[in-house]
Amino acid sequence: MFRLLGGIGLGVAFAETYERLYNIPLLERRFREEVEYWLSQYNTAKQRLDELSNQLKQSEGEVISLREKVSNLENHYNAIKEEINKLDELKKE
Numbered sequence: 001m002f003r004l005l006g007g008i009g010l011g012v013a014f015a016e017t018y019e020r021l022y023n024i025p026l027l028e029r030r031f032r033e034e035v036e037y038w039l040s041q042y043n044t045a046k047q048r049l050d051e052l053s054n055q056l057k058q059s060e061g062e063v064i065s066l067r068e069k070v071s072n073l074e075n076h077y078n079a080i081k082e083e084i085n086k087l088d089e090l091k092k093e
Helices: 002-022 026-092
Strands: none
Touching: none
């Protein structure tokens, strides 16, 4: 374990020395690139999630509308069925 920590420490020390000697912020640049990459991934996923949420809301609205239409058709069907039953009873009399 100490070897691992020592190796990491030496790597960090080397990188810092390298950056200071050559005045190149290599680690910082790589870190920023990594952060920008993951922010881009996050923003893309968030945008897709927003699109899917909007589609879901539209679909839910359509389902509600269709349920209302079905309910109206069922009411209309039941009313007509009652009228037919009344006519059938009158016919029998």
